[in-house]
Amino acid sequence: MKTPKVEKFGSEEDVVQLADLFRLMGDASRLRIIVSCLGDPISVGDIAAQLDLSQSLVSHHLRLLRAARVLKAERRGKQMFYSACDAHIDCVITDMMAHVGEPLDIEESD
Amino acid sequence: MKTPKVEKFGSEEDVVQLADLFRLMGDASRLRIIVSCLGDPISVGDIAAQLDLSQSLVSHHLRLLRAARVLKAERRGKQMFYSACDAHIDCVITDMMAHVGEPLDIEESD
DNA sequence: CAAATATATGAATACCTATTCATATATACT
DNA sequence: AGTATATATGAATAGGTATTCATATATTTG
Numbered sequence: 202m203k204t205p206k207v208e209k210f211g212s213e214e215d216v217v218q219l220a221d222l223f224r225l226m227g228d229a230s231r232l233r234i235i236v237s238c239l240g241d242p243i244s245v246g247d248i249a250a251q252l253d254l255s256q257s258l259v260s261h262h263l264r265l266l267r268a269a270r271v272l273k274a275e276r277r278g279k280q281m282f283y284s285a286c287d288a289h290i291d292c293v294i295t296d297m298m299a300h301v302g303e304p305l306d307i308e309e310s311d
Numbered sequence: 312m313k314t315p316k317v318e319k320f321g322s323e324e325d326v327v328q329l330a331d332l333f334r335l336m337g338d339a340s341r342l343r344i345i346v347s348c349l350g351d352p353i354s355v356g357d358i359a360a361q362l363d364l365s366q367s368l369v370s371h372h373l374r375l376l377r378a379a380r381v382l383k384a385e386r387r388g389k390q391m392f393y394s395a396c397d398a399h400i401d402c403v404i405t406d407m408m409a410h411v412g413e414p415l416d417i418e419e420s421d
Numbered sequence: 422c423a424a425a426t427a428t429a430t431g432a433a434t435a436c437c438t439a440t441t442c443a444t445a446t447a448t449a450c451t
Numbered sequence: 452a453g454t455a456t457a458t459a460t461g462a463a464t465a466g467g468t469a470t471t472c473a474t475a476t477a478t479t480t481g
Contacts, residue, residue: 209346219407220339227334229327236319260429279427279478289410293403297329300399370459389448389457
């Protein structure tokens with residue numbers, strides 16, 4: 202039996218939760234911040250400097266990303282270091298880049 | 312020199328393009344529409360009926376998804392059938408669901 | 422304690438977008 | 452031709468949101 206319906210999601214809440222995560226990655230500044238945190242934990246100031254974004258903006262975005270459990274924070278002295286909560290976000294980004302790199306398949310139906 | 316260790320993206324345009332794709336998936340209605348199109352091609356009317364969305368709304372979303380090369384359209388008589396452009400979108404959604412299903416790594420025990 | 426540094430937060434705003442309603446266009450059928 | 456069906460599109464709007472500026476909070480050090 203072929204895939205019946207949209208049983209990909211368990212519930213409606215799953216869809217909303219997934220969409221929320223995608224929306225968080227759907228902003229260029231935020232996506233850059235996420236990528237900055239994929240390696241070793243990095244401080245807020247370093248993120249801002251590296252991406253040339255205001256400290257305030259970075260902090261606002263980090264709060265959203267932390268609330269959505271995309272990133273986690275850890276204090277080291279005066280600084281806060283952020284890193285990814287798990288490795289799946291990295292996978293998602295990698296997959297999406299593969300999609301972007303996909304050659305356009307115009308019409309090959311023949 | 313400006314060599315951020317964020318070498319994940321080739322260029323700034325890549326980030327924007329990726330973010331655009333994530334933003335498209337960041338709306339619950341649109342995400343449902345995408346998932347509806349992951350299997351066999353499906354008509355606009357069937358998507359609307361299946362997801363209980365207005366025909367107009369579905370059509371508006373489909374236009375965006377088609378423009379972003381997430382979905383492709385094919386005419387069959389009076390109807391238009393939509394399906395995914397490639398398999399990566401499916402991978403991305405699957406990965407993200409794994410992320411959602413990830414256990415919280417904070418101290419929740421005890 | 423006070424000063425300096427690092428980060429967070431609140432408010433204001435300008436922009437964006439999801440949705441609806443009405444209407445246009447395309448295709449099939451008689 | 453005209454009618455019915457399926458989809459697309461334009462305009463309007465309500466709600467959302469990314470960004471900036473100013474300020475507050477936390478932490479270390481003198």
